[in-house]
Amino acid sequence: MVVSRLQYIRRRLLLAVPIIFFIIALNFLLIQIAPGDAADVLAGEAGSATPEYMDQLRRKFGLDQPIYVQLLTYVSNVATFDLGFSFRHNKPVSELILSRLGPTLLLMVPVLLISVSMGILLGAIAARYLNRWQDKTISTVVVLTYATPVFWAGLMLIVLFSVKLGWFPTSGMEKIAAFHTGLARIIDIAHHMVLPVITLTLFYIALYTRLMRASVIEQNTMDYVTTARSKGLGEKRVLWGHILRNACLPVLTMAGIQAGALLGGAVVVETVFSWPGLGLLAYESLFARDLNLLLGIFFISACLVVLVNLAVDLLYASLDPRIELK
């Protein structure tokens, strides 16, 4: 039964609620498997502790409660959008996540946009000149960038462009000692963004290029393309006017999946470039057994994935009129 767009959106969002709660409960229980708790970590970092100190910490964190009580408390808090308190950082979890969300998006959005658009472009070119030198060059380069470990690529870029040439800063989001404001700050951040964005883009571009290339090759065999050619349209018109829109669809699906992964998956780049993003925060909070923070990040990720999947499905329907919302 075909439904209106609004009804579709409402139904999907309602379905999302139990899914997200299930994800939270599952994550919570999975984390419990890891031995050791936040009190162990904090005391371990302090380099020394007394039993009273550790008991004090455990009481403060609520770790002396049975597990099901902890889970219930957490889930009921999330239902009221209270993501809890990070005892390690001494701040509410929502505040921590919001402060790191900005830098993460600053990295994610350009990477996604550039890699998808460049991927589509390069993939189309490679497919157009199939097996000729353009295709061979693009395919080889793309395999190389995909195969290179991300942290190594990042470090090599730093060595070349920062240490040797001095064109870009080595790390961080802005020049600390300068305390820029306004336009100068924007330029400064953009300057710092270049290397990390390039590093990540190099990796993701490979995915979209290969996908687009395969997709265009497939579309080339379709009837409508034969029709267009027999009408006398030039190759360029056939490719850019007709094939492109159809070939894009798999790439968009992939981009939707990657958007969710990028949120937490940029850990390596964030580490190498000391970029204050969510990936690094999640990674550190696992080793610190900072449960509230970790679960908060999982929650945000789950919500984002659900929303992005919804957006991709809607986009599909608008791009391809044959697809109906059910």
Added chain:
Amino acid sequence: MLAQKIQKFMSLVFTFGLVMLMTQQVSAQAVPKASPTVTPQQGGTLVMVVQPEPPTLASFLSTAAPVGQVATKVYEGLLEYDFKLTPQPGLAKSWKVSPDGKMITFKLQENVTFHDGKPFTSADVKFTVLDVLKKSHPRGMNTFRALEAIDTPDQYTAVFKMSEPAPYMLMALSGYESPMLPKHIFETGDVTKHPNADLPIGTGPFKFVEWQKGQFMRFDKNPSYWKKGRPYLDRIVTRFIADGSTRAAVLETQEAHIAGFNAVLPVDVRRLEKLNHIGMTTSGYEMQSPIVELDFNTRTKPFDDVKVRQAVAYAIDRKFVVDNIWFGFGRPATGPINSNFKANGLYTADVKNYNVTNGIEMANKLLDEAGYKRGAEGVRFEITHDITPYGEEWRRFGEYVAQQLGKIGIKVTLRQEDVPAWLRRVYTNYDYQLTNNWIQTLADPVIGVHRLYHSGSIRQGTVFVNGTRWSTPETDNLMNQAAVETNPKNRAKIYHDLQKRIVDASPIVFVHELEFVTVHNKKVQNFLVSPLGLYSTFDQAWLQK
């Protein structure tokens, strides 16, 4: 992808663990001193790399090394120390110990103000020590256990009254170990959950301005600092960079000026010291005195037998470990007390020596005597060896130990987990046989050493105490005596006896005294003015333009 993530896991985990050891030997190193003829230049921003990012600025609740590096710019202590480990005036301009050792009268500096303008008085000292440090500081509960009361006859006098003499207490009054807090701020509210934990207000040369988590902390010059004309720097910015190679890169490009506590990995240090603008020093860690050890589980087979423990002690070539695994940064250790304490006579090298050339032979003999004969394939028995989850060196150290023990017929399986899992296994579940470890032995043996060998420190669930669960009534007695002995010569004698006994029983193999490295830009002057190193206030530091 997974392999890279594991690699990143290693370096991040190393950073977590890196909070625990430091030490340097003063006599062997040239100590950079302020050249009296060069006038310090005013101004400039010092950029310091701190690894890992401190979890908090509340140094009265956490003694982690990164916390110490930042909080000490804001808070100060009653005393400072010189390189002979003798106390010097800090916020206390003079002090007198009573003949029976049970009373110390401190006279405070006058006209000192906190960053919010309120005066620093003896009421703040009383509040800080009795209400905060003695109750909630991880070591304070032990350091101040003999302290019963503090009298404040006037605003610049604080009289400490103890139930018994406590000669070690005077070594624990630095701005790192016992920061002086403002009573008017911390007396309201729960000090363990206080909003000012991360908004510190102290008497130090720098004021806290902001903390962008994951990026940096900023401290500006305190214009009304009580030492006139200081500090020379306008600002200190501490940067947090998770990747080791990137940390080396920022020093190379001069984006940062100084990084200590092995923030720059030893392999990069050797590379960076060849650059013209980079200097390095292993001095400034004398009050931390870390020792790398192998801990036995002395309550289960096979390490409940002293002969087996001694055999393992013989099998390790300490010089090899220092030179090849730690890139030459370290000194072979002889016992539970670091050789830094030669400076005040508490250390002795006159103990059983396991670092001999025929170590493997001796080890084999002992194991035969203990009844563990070689069986099939020459193996006497098998064990699992846990590796401290702090980074590359520790893994290689574990591999080396496995190799050496293989030579004496012990088959070793290595196991590595992350920090909380490892802490849980060793200090709560006691579910291990042999683990490597490193412990700060701190500014006085009572503070850092007793907790590892005293029966009273066998506390399940508490980390970095007596995890081997070894003790004897004789050594307990010696430690109890040393804690209250005020005569330095007698104290030294007691500790010499203690060292002999512990080394004989070998509940721990003492491998080497860890050396930390501070890598700095040569423009940075006068940052090393006391054995506290990067834990000092940097009030004398300046940047050459």
